[in-house]
Amino acid sequence: MFAIHSTPSREWVHNSRVQMNDQVRRLQVAAPSPVDKPRAFADALSAAKGKHLLVALRGHPDPDGIASALAQAHIALRLGVAKVTIGYSHELSHRENRALVKLLNLDLKKLKSVKDAGQVDYIALVDSHDVDPDLADAEGLEVLTIVDHHRANAPPKARFVDLRHDVGATATIFTEYLSELAPLDADQEDDRRVATALMHGLATDTDDFSLGRSVDFRASAYLADIADRDLLSDLSRRLIAPSAMDTIARALATLVVRRNFAMAGVGFVPDSDRDTIAQAADFLVRREDIDTVICYGVVGERHIEGSLRTHSASVDPGAWLESAFGMDDRGRAYGGGRRDKGGFRIPIGFLGRSTDRAQLWTLVENAMRQALLRQLGEEGGSATVAVPPPPTAT
């Protein structure tokens, strides 16, 4: 059917408010499916009435996945599903995710096999469109619903599929379902919990809404009056690992500021902590009197590695790093980057074997400062900066 369907569905009405372009595209392609997604979702779920539904998260659960599972459980129980288990097969790895589970007092089950959840009748997938390969004994069980916003290589198979690429989070889709199927009540503790989780999922998946689309903002407007603000601010406290905090402390102790540029050498960093250099640069670039920072250290005794962060309109990280450090003997730049960030890695080769770490660091620090100050147009740089003793990792 290429005609416009006669009864405007919710989806149609909804989309017509979004963007003119979308409307036009929809008219040119096949007619939009007149299916009312929340209704169809409820219809599919009704097959599990009186039964046990497993909402299976894929990979390491993240806030969007956890919140979406919680929302699906909330709707399913209201529609008469007898029991809902939220399961995951990989470590709940980030402190933030463990905090979400703890602060919201969520009941999530770690499963090696579907059988660990007891007698399961159906599976539901949220924030992913296939069953985790590490979840055993899922074959033979029908996947009832799939609600996701990730791209799929092949059309996902389930009784009901809602796969949207124009939302920033699966939480947005579930907020729409909830508002239609089981409107949240700010006076109900359980409803507030669901709204808080969804808001947090939305915020993390959209980088605190910087990547949010208008649909995501509409969803958050719905959740705003119901979510628990105190809990949300607890949840959104960004945690920093102790190792990153150590690196940041060393960066602060050695920070050199030249006009709007800052540099910091953090000394020796084990391979497993190389990310802490980037985290230190992320932190330092927030200093208000600078717009560009380079943070570097000796990683794994083999390389000088560093991160550049900038919000200067005139600094192109890739070009800047190439001009500062040049190329290796195969003509490849030591560093690269784009827009507001860059990184570099310079092998120190044989020198890395030196057992005199203080001497090695002095060498590295001197070479780095000379290269950076020269790049800043301060030729006599090395003479103006006293090299401090090497900051030591604890």
Ligand SMILES: [Mn+2]
């Ligand atoms: Mn997501």
